[in-house]
Amino acid sequence: MELNQQRVVVTGMGIISPLGNDVDTFWSKLKTGQSGISTIETDDFDIAQFATRIAGQVREFDPEAVFGRKEARKMDRFVQFALYAAEQAVQDARLDTERIDRERFGVYVGSGIGGIKTLTDNMEAYQSRGPGRVSPSLVPMMISNMAAAQISIRFGAMGPTMAPVTACSIGNTAIGEAFRLICGGEADVIVAGGAEAAIHPLSLASFGNATALSKRGGAPERVSRPFAADRDGFVMAEGAGILVLESLENALRRGAPIHGEVIGYGASSDAYHVVASHPEGTGAYLAMKRALQSAGIDPAEVDVVSAHATSTQVGDSAETKALKRLFGEAAYRIPVTANKSMTGHMFGAAGGAEAIALVKSLGEGVIPPTINLEQPDPECDLDYVPGAAREAALNIGISNSFGFGGHNAAIVLRRYSE
Template identity: 80%
Template sequence: MERVVITGMGILSPLGNDVDTFWQGLKEGRSGISPIDRFDVTAFGTKIAGQVRGFDGETVFGRKEARKMDLFCQYALYAAEQAVQDAGLQPELLDRERFGVYVGSGIGGIETLADNVRVLDERGPNRVSPSLVPMMISNMAAAQISIRFGALGETLSPVTACSIGNSSIGEAFRLIRSGEADVMIAGGTEAAVHPLALASFGNATALSKRNDTPEQASRPFDADRDGFVMGEGAGIVVLESLTHALRRGARIHGEVIGYGASSDAYHVVASHPEGVGAYQAMKRALASAGITPEQVDVISAHATSTQVGDLGETKGIKKAFGEHAYRIPVTANKSMIGHMFGAAGGAEAIALVQSLKEGIIPPTINLKNPDPECDLDYVPQEARRADLEIGLSNSFGFGGHNAVIVLRKYQE
């Protein structure tokens, strides 16, 4: 089997639009949550989110091209361009039939859809954009990346809700490890900070309402948590077989060594309260990596800041790791960036790569009054230095989709 390495990374996030800025924000324990200023939130119960700032698609792609893409596609393509540049890839020199894209979005082009529904209602069917469907459907992020770089290999858009990033990276890992591809662009994207999504999640009583203190709103594992905070962006990586990366003299950021997936088979929105599916995915990821639980040095938790989710994940970790669970630092990036939905797994994979490279575990901020039932080491408030080699990253999604990847600090 081929070893699979990460040679490129790109991101847009509430903490910044490049890897260095994003990572610095995480290390500092800085919150990217702020009042929503993209649209009028007067009538909404929740008025805060983790927004991408400083990005203008028309400036990046030109007005003509930007108008052909929903924001979630723009985010994905920009992050992919970062990752490809970081990897030093020259697509024209690749075997393009062995070069593919696995990038997904949980919600897709919600802005494009909502805009055209309004046009239909106000101006009639003849004014609806003929580009509505190709702009809205969630596979368009992968398609646009494939077109941009001429990737003729497998190009898929896994739709596993909030576990999309890990599903994409994990499935791309499998493809390369089996020898069926040389290079894959993988990750997730989301641009759902929109009135329609905000209203729906708010009416489901899923969102935090700490509008006066937005930076304190996302508080995984804290007894006073009152819901998750919406986020947005894109997290994209370039994966290669080690053979291919070494042949072209690539710089290697880290290695993917395992992947596990499962279903809760329980509920359309609630995760299993006992963490059954989470445990199964972690167990399979460890088996795929060929390691024991005791070899894991850090866990990047899904940890959205919901009562049932945080507790279920804690129980799943305990079941997967036994007594070692109490000795593993567990970090929750969403305390700082909110829940980026389909983009979360890709962003958190990038954070874990950086963590393993530098030996620094980002903190779980806002953890001031720990939930007594969430009793693991969640690295509260401040980043921690540690000797790190192997990390595990959890992502779970609506419908009970669970995806876990295992990363290792690169060693020749």
């Protein structure tokens, strides 16, 4: 490991997702191949006017019951998700925030789109009733750093706080940068991850007009098809994935539960296109290569890959090419799983959610399946664990997250051992 001052472990995890609003439910459904994608249910807009009418929605979440009506109304939905998942993670970590050094307690949590509903609701109020009807809370509710800010306020975290905005690679960027900070001895504990709540008519219209969303008919749960020959685009989803990262020294000192270890991080830019992946997967390859260098391990030591794999033609093929370039012939022997086949694409929340899944996978020795992969694309010819979960001896895994603008971030996780 290049950054060899402190080992960094995962002591807490929290999630809100289309597969459930706690880690146990999420993991149970993921490893049994259940889909969280369904027809959009909403009273906010008419889905009949959209070509794509499905998404991975968060269900059975009542923010007023969680936060109280007054507090809930002060937060956009993405912030509600982030704070709820953070509360789970802090509780899971058994972190007594009154007994830690708050100046060394940070928050790295971002969102790609931020408070889009808050913005459009206030724009409608302005247009129909004038400037006097615009909420004074518009800006502090919609801006993307508010998830990190609210978590910091909630727990009194006075250390470094950051809201990375690297599109769909946000979760891995947050985890990776937090890992670096703790490695360097600049913090003891950091709450890290991402949140998104962008299932909104404006987002649906934009992504749909960009031909990025799947228009496949039939059962919604069968639409997200990473690596399949007939894949035709991603499925939007929402939620939050939050982890508590901590120096091993601090975790052992307070007797914290240890779920896994972060051992490497790499980032890159495609420097190619604002929305399209580099067709050869060059940036993806560089991010994974740098993550392994950071971890100080050989590619042969990797047991499993959690792919970004959104179910787009270019993206899935490019990631496959990057894996082949990184691992050579060994790429055909390393299982690759695509969580988005079940969750849909949670955008800024995806990296955190998939990191949680990989921690659980390494700990239990179970690789979740890639569902809906009946006929693989000939260009996508690796072992994608199709159909059903697989038991395996697992120690080290890579999780990939790539985003619009060519942002790429890869993290390396390891099953914890003393």
